[in-house]
Amino acid sequence: MSAQQYTRGPSMRDVATAAGVSAQTISRVLNDHPNVQESTRRRVLAVVEELGYRRNNTARALVTGRSKTIGVLTLATSNYSKAALALGVELGAREMGYTVNAVTSDLTVQGLTDAVSRLVLQGVDGIVIAAPLQEATEQISKITARIPTINTDGSSSMGEGMVGVDQDMAAVLATKHLLELGHKTVWHVAGPAEWSDAASRLNSWRRTLQEAGREVPPELNGDWSPESGYHNGLILGRMPEVTAILVASDEMAFGVLRALNELGRRVPEDISVVGIDDIDLAAFANPPLTTVRQSFEDTGRRAVLRLVAQITDPSLGSAPDLVAPTLVVRGSTAPPPAAS
Structure with missing residues (x-):
């Protein structure tokens, strides 16, 4: 069953039926619960992507269709630049009236795609990707096709959604x-x-x-x-x-x-x-x-501004936003x- 067959948008029950698991298992996957078999988690994530399911997790989202939440993907690293960029995203989101859901990943294709899928499942309005995607660009693009996404890493294949330093x-x-x-x-x-x-x-x-x-x-x-x-x-x-x-x-x-x-x-x-x-x-x-x-903090702030603009107007498109060092x-x- 495809996403086009749902006039109201797929529900958690629809996902559970298509995946052949219980609603409780779906909930555990959505909340990144550790007591889920990896094969089950992957099956659920695949069904979620196929159906285009997104969770509305606030009362405001029920009225406006927006959760006022931005997702951020970073690497699990102590590298200064990534920490400073994440801070810029946090400060920019706060200024724009958004909260931030952050996930980390290793550099494997599976790790990156799973992390982005978790953000989509959490019902975020948009995603800032602050991780290298050279090997995972195609998979990430498929997952984020229906949600505004900004990339700060400089991957040329995500051109219009790029905000960063030259x-x-x-x-x-x-x-x-x-x-x-x-x-x-x-x-x-x-x-x-x-x-x-x-x-x-x-x-x-x-x-x-x-x-x-x-x-x-x-x-x-x-x-x-x-x-x-x-x-x-x-x-x-x-x-x-x-x-x-x-x-x-x-x-x-x-x-x-x-x-x-x-x-x-x-x-x-x-x-x-x-x-x-x-x-x-x-x-x-x-x-x-x-x-x-x-300036990493500035990059994070600019990424949020671009993302919020795309959330407000999904048809908005523009050239990559690169500033000179x-x-x-x-x-x-x-x-x-x-x-x-």
Whole structure:
């Protein structure tokens, strides 16, 4: 039975009948109860998606058709940028008179699709996705086809629903800054390959060097953590030809600075280091970190404004909303030793 066969919209009982389970089981799945077999949970979620079922969970929703609730999907991570963006969403939603239902997920396709399905089941009016979707874009698009959705990750395949910072420009600004200081080339500590932001920065770094006619060194990969930056810094710091490093996040850059210091490589006298993000600690690193600033809280607020506009007018469409980052020059960059 398809969603078109329900003139009043499918009920929980309709979902239970189609899935071959009790209404109590449906309720447990909707509330993410742990005592549900995974195969049953998947079957229920598939039926919910097929029928287009949405739960109205407030009295206001019965009158207006809206729950005044926004769903947010983030990764289960302690990464500063995701936490700051989620705060921006929370503050923006509060200003617009909405509450926030947040879910977290790992980076698996199944984890991401299940998390988005849970938000839809909770009857949210719209969803902000703050997680990389390179492998799950098609599945997520099917689930969110009937609900306004904004993506802050920069996945090109969700173009019109994108709100964020121009990650291409972030890497270009950093790389050109180091080249203009006189460095022959720039090494790169990239983020995880499955993250759209990391992939965009990597491609832009490589393209900028190629356009300048410079050698493109092999990139190293981290996982956004200071520890991964530290281990990559130990590798780069032992290579005398390295004079400039672009690190894909400030947190990894702190680890790189620590490694270079332990190896006796001075920053910026021997090696220049640039991060991306400009988190609060960047100005207090030793030396203060040159970085590319992007406002995560602002991105969260803008995502909510765009989402509420789409909730109010479902026919609304517009181009991706990308703002330009800015280069913040501090004490971690200088001309290379030979040019000093």
